Structures are given as structure tokens and as C-alpha cells.
Amino acid sequence: MKRTTVEEILLSSMKAAAGQLPDRAAIERYQFGRLRQTIAHAAAKSPFYRDRLAGVRPAEITDHGSLSRLPFTSEDDLRRRGQQMLCVSQDEVARIITMQSSGTTGPPKRLFFSEEDLERTLDFFHHGMRALVRPGQKVLILLPGATPDSTGDLLARGLARMEVASRIYGLVADPLQAAAEVFAEGFDALVGFPVQVLALSRTPAGQSVPAGRIKSVLLCSDYIPRTVCDEVSAAWRCRVFSHYGTVESGLGGGVECEALCGCHLREADLLFEVVCPRTGVALPPGQWGELVFSTLSRRAMPLIRYRTGDRGRLLAGPCRCGSPLARLDKVRGRISQVRQLANGQTLSLALLDELLLAIPGVLDFQAVLDRDKDGERLTVRLTTLPAKRDQSLQQAALQLKELARLRDLQIGMAANPGGLINRGKRIIEDNRGKISHETAYQAAL
Ligand SMILES: [Zn+2]
Structure with a gap:
């Protein structure tokens, strides 16, 4: 069974020999080393983290047991004090993503990324997509992509690195019209929101796609219903992969391998935890709680113990594909929703x-x-x-x-x-x- 090639990012980040997969202990040593550097970087450059991390001694943050010494960063912190989290000069900011979430009031969230931060996302998309497509194939991207460095644009550029062509369609407003247009063109793989891909598959044009024409589908950016995975894979006789990622995680967060049993996390760049949403106490793999992550390589706007508000759990034990990367089960939506x-x-x-x-x-x-x-x-x-x-x-x-x-x-x-x-x-x-x-x-x- 083919692994994802997300492991390769970890190997090159850890400067480990190619082909030799590190064990969990080595991955965690690498991650906590990067986390200590992130803490030092954030405390030195950002007024928000200077206050928030006062009294924290990075040398003491060595394993999951010591993470509770670090305060959380909340969505509210990001809304109200996001500007003070910036760790680089405005000149070094390559992209700002502004989000006014539906159903909330108050200031929008603004995430800042440097060129280097975006390159790491692009690299993740490049490696993550290698389980889905081969050189010479063509991908339909049903995500916004008109803006440079938007999700669709970064994904298309990641695919181009492996000689996979793509078309950025954007979000679908009229599935009947969109399906008639895109299925006439023909694609080997689709990437999009679950509801949008389901809608396309149920149109007459979607129903007439010959079995095996579409080889794989990647569902992302929202709760991924089991019923949608099952129906899309049955309708097109294709493999349906899940991706987890948010703007805060740098768009990419984790992707499934061919075993289709949990997203392999982007552990070179992100350290994930699951905590009790009420008490903030860490929960072991297998238990559902709130997903929390710390960025390990982000320069412009590092996030330390960021509470995602998403209900998730880490899966215990290694994946059938043999990867040592931690796996995230399908996220069950927003806790606040x-x-x-x-x-x-x-x-x-x-x-x-x-x-x-x-x-x-x-x-x-x-x-x-x-x-x-x-x-x-x-x-x-x-x-x-x-x-x-x-x-x-x-x-x-x-x-x-x-x-x-x-x-x-x-x-x-x-x-x-x-x-x-x-x-x-x-x-x-x-x-x-x-x-x-x-x-x-x-x-x-
Ligand atoms: Zn796997």
C-alpha cells in the first residue's frame, strides 16, 4: 500500500536519511525542539506572546506532559489581538487572509503568512496529493483560487510540481451548469467541499460519468459526512480521501493515505493535541475532544496551542500503510455549533x-x-x-x-x-x- 509522501517533508525537515522512517520518539524530539524555537521566536518578536509567555521557560517544554505549562491561544485572541501576534515586519508578509466567520460578530480573524510559510504549505499540497494523482493526470479544483496564494492557487502550483495539470473552477453556485461543463472536459481527480462534490455527482452529467473515469476525490474544508464519502465513491467507483486543514493551520493540516483511515498529520509543521473543551486537560488518542495545535515552522504569525474549536480525536496505533505519522479521525464539526x-x-x-x-x-x-x-x-x-x-x-x-x-x-x-x-x-x-x-x-x- 502506498503511503502518503507527507513523510518525506518530515524526513527532510528532520534532516534524516531518505527512506528511513523515524519512530514516534524521534518525531516528538524533533517537534518539541521546533516548538521551543517557536516559543523563543514568538516571545522575542510579538507583543502578544511576550505577555502571554512571560514566565514560560522553553527548556522545560520537552514532551506532551509539559505542554500544559503553555497557555492556550484562542480564536478570540486572534480576532482581537491578531496584529500583535505578528513576528515579522509588514514587508515580509506575503499574504494576509481575512475571515469573517458566518454567525459571529466582532472583528474578523486575520492570518499573516510569509513567503517561506506559503512555500511550506505548497510543499505539503505537493506531497499530500501524490497519493491521489500521477504525473500526466488532470485535477478539477472546486475551491477559490483567483487570488495569488489562495488555497486553489497553492494547490494548483503544488500539482504543477509533479506535472499534474489542473483547472481552478472555484466554488460551485449552480451544480447543473457546472457539472455539464466540467464533466464534458474530463478530469482524473476532484478536490472540493463535500456538499459541492456531492451536488455535482447527483446531477445528470455527474451520473453519466463512466465508472473509473474519475480515479480519486479529495474532500476538504468542512465536516466530511460518511454518507457523502460512501455515495461519491460508489457513484464514480473512485477512492475518496479526506483532508483536514484550516486557514490557521496554514491551509493544509493532514491528508489520508490509500488506507483511508484517518488523516496523516503535517507533523513537520504542526504539533497536534486533543483537550477536553471544558477543562483544557489533554486527552489520550482515541478520545474525542477539542483539537489544538501549535505551529512549528511558521515565521510571520506562529500560533501556540491554538484552540481550533473543532471536535476531533487522534487515532491510536500506526496506520496500515506503515507510516509513523499521527492520524486524525474525521473531524465532527465545530463544538460551538x-x-x-x-x-x-x-x-x-x-x-x-x-x-x-x-x-x-x-x-x-x-x-x-x-x-x-x-x-x-x-x-x-x-x-x-x-x-x-x-x-x-x-x-x-x-x-x-x-x-x-x-x-x-x-x-x-x-x-x-x-x-x-x-x-x-x-x-x-x-x-x-x-x-x-x-x-x-x-x-x-
Ligand atoms: Zn496511512
């Missing part, structure tokens, strides 16, 4: 994804929670194939009503006007206001 219902139950987008995207004919959906005098209501707006609109709506309504945790909610269904497709990370919109839980609780007494 799990909605508490008045009946004591919870509702996550991941659950709705698995349920609604499994209905044939559904291309995408939006979910909104609100409340009125009669209690809480979940409204789902479905984007469907035109010919399957009514049956998709009926089936979705039926399945939502059968879901025990939604028993006390009113369920509203609607078809999305104009077939609108989400363009980016999706959330359950929550318009209930702050009082909903308490009021419901009091009413129940």
Missing part, C-alpha cells in the same frame, strides 16, 4: 448532514432554529434536483419528524428559491435569542 435544544437534547450540523444528504435528490440545505409562543422550530430549506423536489421534501420532513431529539420541535420544510448552494462553511442558524433555554425550563416546571 452544536445547538442545545429546550428539551435537553442537542442538534449538530453533522447529524443533519448525515440524515439529509443521504436523501437522493438533495443537493444542499440550510437549517434555521427559532422560537415563538408555541416553542422551538427547525426550518430546513432544501436545494434539490428539480425533478426530485417534492419527494425530497417529503422524505426529509418524515426523517426529521422521526428523529427522537426533535420530538418537541415544530419542523418546517421549504425548497430553496433559485437552487442556492452554500458557498463556504455552513452553520445551523440560531435565531432563538438568549432566553430560550431558561424560559422553556421554567415553563416545564
Whole structure:
């Protein structure tokens, strides 16, 4: 079984002999050495980290047990004090990525990258894609790529290094039109958001792609539903790989090998941990918690123990491919996006994804929670194939009503006007206001 070639980045970063894979102890020695350098760099150059790391002695940070001596960096720190985290002069900043996440207020997040930082991402994309494609093949990139050094652009340049051609299509707004266009052209592999790739595969043009024409698909940038992996791989008889990465992690974070059992992490550049979201205490492999990482090579804006807000777990034991790299199971979405219902139950987008995207004919959906005098209501707006609109709506309504945790909610269904497709990370919109839980609780007494 072919490994990813992400290991090669680690070997060259560790200056180890090619072909000789290091063991976990050697990888961790390398990582903690880099982390100590990062701490020294950040404390020396950034006003934020100078304050935050006062009293931390880098020499004491030698293993996972000592990480708790380092404070976390939160998303809120990044929003409010991001500028003070910068460790290089403005001249050395090659790219700034600004993110105003949907469903949040306050200042946007701004991430700064140097030329060297971007080169390391490009190198990761280059090596990470070698499990999916061979020289001479052609990849369709369904990610934004118009801006230099954007995700799509870096990926295309990484592929060009291995003589793989690509077309950056960008995000899909109209799947029927996009599918008719791209499947006429023909591609060996696709890279995109799970919902967007699923939508393309369900169109008539997507359904008529001969089995084996598309060899591999890489799903990224969002929660990756099991139902989407299974359906896309069955529809095109192709392998479906997962990627984990965020802008904060430098776009690339980890990618699956042919064994398709967890993303091999980019351990040359990132040190991952999983902690309890409430207490911040580290959790062992196998346990679900909040993903936290520290950057190990970032020059412009290092992040130390950055709390991603993503629910994930590390997998115990080595991969079947023989790689010594740590593996990350499929991330289960944003912890803050799990909605508490008045009946004591919870509702996550991941659950709705698995349920609604499994209905044939559904291309995408939006979910909104609100409340009125009669209690809480979940409204789902479905984007469907035109010919399957009514049956998709009926089936979705039926399945939502059968879901025990939604028993006390009113369920509203609607078809999305104009077939609108989400363009980016999706959330359950929550318009209930702050009082909903308490009021419901009091009413129940
Ligand atoms: Zn593997």
C-alpha cells in the first residue's frame, strides 16, 4: 500500500536519511525542539506572546506532559489581538487572509503568512496529493483560487510540481451548469467541499460519468459526512480521501493515505493535541475532544496551542500503510455549533448532514432554529434536483419528524428559491435569542 509522501517533508525537515522512517520518539524530539524555537521566536518578536509567555521557560517544554505549562491561544485572541501576534515586519508578509466567520460578530480573524510559510504549505499540497494523482493526470479544483496564494492557487502550483495539470473552477453556485461543463472536459481527480462534490455527482452529467473515469476525490474544508464519502465513491467507483486543514493551520493540516483511515498529520509543521473543551486537560488518542495545535515552522504569525474549536480525536496505533505519522479521525464539526435544544437534547450540523444528504435528490440545505409562543422550530430549506423536489421534501420532513431529539420541535420544510448552494462553511442558524433555554425550563416546571 502506498503511503502518503507527507513523510518525506518530515524526513527532510528532520534532516534524516531518505527512506528511513523515524519512530514516534524521534518525531516528538524533533517537534518539541521546533516548538521551543517557536516559543523563543514568538516571545522575542510579538507583543502578544511576550505577555502571554512571560514566565514560560522553553527548556522545560520537552514532551506532551509539559505542554500544559503553555497557555492556550484562542480564536478570540486572534480576532482581537491578531496584529500583535505578528513576528515579522509588514514587508515580509506575503499574504494576509481575512475571515469573517458566518454567525459571529466582532472583528474578523486575520492570518499573516510569509513567503517561506506559503512555500511550506505548497510543499505539503505537493506531497499530500501524490497519493491521489500521477504525473500526466488532470485535477478539477472546486475551491477559490483567483487570488495569488489562495488555497486553489497553492494547490494548483503544488500539482504543477509533479506535472499534474489542473483547472481552478472555484466554488460551485449552480451544480447543473457546472457539472455539464466540467464533466464534458474530463478530469482524473476532484478536490472540493463535500456538499459541492456531492451536488455535482447527483446531477445528470455527474451520473453519466463512466465508472473509473474519475480515479480519486479529495474532500476538504468542512465536516466530511460518511454518507457523502460512501455515495461519491460508489457513484464514480473512485477512492475518496479526506483532508483536514484550516486557514490557521496554514491551509493544509493532514491528508489520508490509500488506507483511508484517518488523516496523516503535517507533523513537520504542526504539533497536534486533543483537550477536553471544558477543562483544557489533554486527552489520550482515541478520545474525542477539542483539537489544538501549535505551529512549528511558521515565521510571520506562529500560533501556540491554538484552540481550533473543532471536535476531533487522534487515532491510536500506526496506520496500515506503515507510516509513523499521527492520524486524525474525521473531524465532527465545530463544538460551538452544536445547538442545545429546550428539551435537553442537542442538534449538530453533522447529524443533519448525515440524515439529509443521504436523501437522493438533495443537493444542499440550510437549517434555521427559532422560537415563538408555541416553542422551538427547525426550518430546513432544501436545494434539490428539480425533478426530485417534492419527494425530497417529503422524505426529509418524515426523517426529521422521526428523529427522537426533535420530538418537541415544530419542523418546517421549504425548497430553496433559485437552487442556492452554500458557498463556504455552513452553520445551523440560531435565531432563538438568549432566553430560550431558561424560559422553556421554567415553563416545564
Ligand atoms: Zn496511512
